[in-house]
Amino acid sequence: MIPLSVPHLNGNEWEYVKDCLDTGWISSAGSYVNRFEQMIAEYTGARYGVACMNGTAGLHLAQLLSGVKQGDHVIAPNITFVATLNAVTYTGAEPILVDVNPENWQMDLDLLEDFLGKNAYPGNPGAGEEEGRYYLQSTRRPLKAIVPVHVLGNVGDMDKLLSIALKYNLAVIEDSTESLGSFYKGKHTGRFGKFGVFSFNGNKIISAGGGGMMVTDDEELAKKAKHLTTQAKASPEEYYHDEIGYNYRLVNVLAAIGVAQMEQFPALLANKRKMDAFYRSELAGVGDITFQQVPDGVETNCWLFTFKTARMWELLQFLNNNGVQSRPFWVPMHSLPMFAKKIYVSQDNVAAGIYESCISIPSSGGITQQELEEVVEQIKHFYNR
Ligand SMILES: Cc1ncc(COP(=O)(O)O)c(C=O)c1O
Numbered sequence: 001m002i003p004l005s006v007p008h009l010n011g012n013e014w015e016y017v018k019d020c021l022d023t024g025w026i027s028s029a030g031s032y033v034n035r036f037e038q039m040i041a042e043y044t045g046a047r048y049g050v051a052c053m054n055g056t057a058g059l060h061l062a063q064l065l066s067g068v069k070q071g072d073h074v075i076a077p078n079i080t081f082v083a084t085l086n087a088v089t090y091t092g093a094e095p096i097l098v099d100v101n102p103e104n105w106q107m108d109l110d111l112l113e114d115f116l117g118k119n120a121y122p123g124n125p126g127a128g129e130e131e132g133r134y135y136l137q138s139t140r141r142p143l144k145a146i147v148p149v150h151v152l153g154n155v156g157d158m159d160k161l162l163s164i165a166l167k168y169n170l171a172v173i174e175d176s177t178e179s180l181g182s183f184y185k186g187k188h189t190g191r192f193g194k195f196g197v198f199s200f201n202g203n204k205i206i207s208a209g210g211g212g213m214m215v216t217d218d219e220e221l222a223k224k225a226k227h228l229t230t231q232a233k234a235s236p237e238e239y240y241h242d243e244i245g246y247n248y249r250l251v252n253v254l255a256a257i258g259v260a261q262m263e264q265f266p267a268l269l270a271n272k273r274k275m276d277a278f279y280r281s282e283l284a285g286v287g288d289i290t291f292q293q294v295p296d297g298v299e300t301n302c303w304l305f306t307f308k309t310a311r312m313w314e315l316l317q318f319l320n321n322n323g324v325q326s327r328p329f330w331v332p333m334h335s336l337p338m339f340a341k342k343i344y345v346s347q348d349n350v351a352a353g354i355y356e357s358c359i360s361i362p363s364s365g366g367i368t369q370q371e372l373e374e375v376v377e378q379i380k381h382f383y384n385r
Pocket residue numbers: 054055056057080081083084149175177178198199200201211212
């Protein structure tokens with residue numbers, strides 16, 4: 001079976017993990033954690049990286065540190081992995097789901113702009129509302145943050161998103177979990193708002209087994225983030241904790257894998273981009289296949305190759321039965337029981353159509369030319385039968 005997306009562990013992983021074991025530095029302190037933070041910060045151009053146990057934990061803390069509280073509204077796309085919405089919900093905030101653009105599959109910003117124009121109002125301090133904050137008419141709750149998700153490593157119109165965020169005073173928290181190696185107009189994802197959060201779980205472009213990284217340019221926020229990942233312990237010796245904290249710090253042994261993976265990142269990224277170019281050129285015009293559009297100014301990391309076809313379910317079964325591991329796209333958030341009653345901003349429910357037609361095919365960082373050719377051959381065979 002050609003796997004969908006598996007880690008490529010061909011560098012110093014063994015050596016660095018052995019070093020942790022030999023020295024006893026396997027837990028939440030150790031030099032690899034610091035090194036990993038520095039490497040991600042340096043690569044993305046951020047001033048600070050704060051390692052955490054996984055991307056979900058990082059997204060949760062990013063909400064808290066952006067001031068998201070119980071009862072606030074947080075805006076997020078309807079097509080994402082569930083962790084984006086879970087992290088919002090951990091704070092007690094109420095998500096507002098926004099349908100996605102049919103071409104690039106990112107949050108539909110025209111819809112959002114229209115929705116906010118018609119439904120948001122500035123807070124009235126006389127009525128106990130915060131000055132400078134916008135509220136939603138139907139719920140009278142504050143609009144606090146927006147979470148763009150760089151779905152599949154692609155990036156939407158960040159200029160427009162930032163102008164909406166500025167107009168409505170929304171904190172921008174980027175779910176950059178899938179987009180290490182993706183740039184918008186030359187700037188790395190994760191660097192457009194208060195926080196960007198990356199993930200290093202098993203299927204990501206680099207993997208530490210599990211792990212996450214918050215990036216920010218704000219020194220105070222970075223310190224606070226680290227503090228919260230370590231149970232808010234205020235003193236190195238004494239067990240004095242000055243607020244409710246979390247046990248979210250990444251452990252050294254996983255960071256060691258992350259460091260070894262980062263050393264190979266340029267090669268892995270180059271291979272992903274080569275893979276993407278190959279699939280696009282070979283599958284163009286095959287059956288009714290269409291691709292995710294990459295907007296001008298976006299350099300994507302080509303994380304997971306996903307395309308649209310009306311025969312998705314049939315093709316999915318065929319590929320999985322013929323040695324090519326494939327997966328459907330995420331069930332839209334508004335179709336999950338936890339989020340079914342949340343506000344959903346949509347005209348044509350584009351998300352449902354994307355879910356019914358999108359399929360992801362093998363995209364491991366270490367995928368070989370022979371494997372790519374086999375995948376393409378099977379897909380062509382399916383349509384030409
Ligand atoms: C879009 C998105 N958000 C959040 C996450 C959560 O990251 P993690 O699995 O590291 O918690 C992931 C990856 O799993 C993801 O793809």
